[in-house]
Amino acid sequence: MIARWRRRLWGWLWRAALGFVALSVLLVLLFRQAPVFGSMVMVERKVHAWVAGEPLDIQHRWRPWGELSDHAKLAVIAAEDQRFLEHHGFDLVEIRRAWQASRNGGRLRGASTLSQQTAKNLFLWTGRSWVRKGLEAWFTLLIEALWPKQRILEVYLNIAEWDSGVFGLEAAARHYFGVSAGQLSAAQASRLAAILPDPRGRDAARPSAAVAQRSAWIRRQMNNLGGVAYLERF
DSSP, rough: HHHHHHHHHHHHHHHHHHHHHHHHHHHHHHHHSSSOOOOOHHHHHHHHHHHHHHOOOOOOOOGGGGSSSSSHHHHHHHHHOOTTTTSOOOOOOHHHHHHHHHTTTOOOOOOOOHHHHHHHHSSSSSSSSSSHHHHHHHHHEEEEEESSSSHHHHHHHHHHHTTTTEHHHHHHHHHHSSSSSSGGGGHHHHHHHHHHSSTTTOOOSOOHHHHHHHHHHEEEEEEHHGGGHHHHHH
């Protein structure tokens, strides 16, 4: 009897695992072409606001690659993931540096790539756990295998969180500067990229000294990468 129930349990687990793999592959293939009109992080923020009894208006509008500022594309690469075009989803150089810094007594810092952040924002939630990190790694491998780099950056820019309820570059550009996503200047784009580590605690329109300093650093990195001509590598 016990052996039979054990075999059934293993059978259910295998079917559930295969079903999850098939569903996740289908979702990633679907979003390779289809516009992304929402994300799991948007759902998470909305649910948290509902539970807390606080109104939250989600501002989000999809914009295709050609309608996104080249300055913004370059700024987020310069700020978040300068080896974006070289790695396959995981920046082993940054992971090694972060690990070495923690061993030397420093704080363990994040080393997430744009691919990892896209996978997390689109399919998962914001909490920290080994389960979420494992799922993040799985979806990162999938989008790296099934999407071109241009698509990863396009989706990232369209779902990134830039303030409470403000998601995507179009909403962020209008929220902070009153312009469309395609009209952002290099200075404006660098400010938006500068607040990404803490988008609900920083302000791109009225930057603190720390945000202004990081924004200037990002613009220097944009120049070091070769300016918007860098995007010809996509």
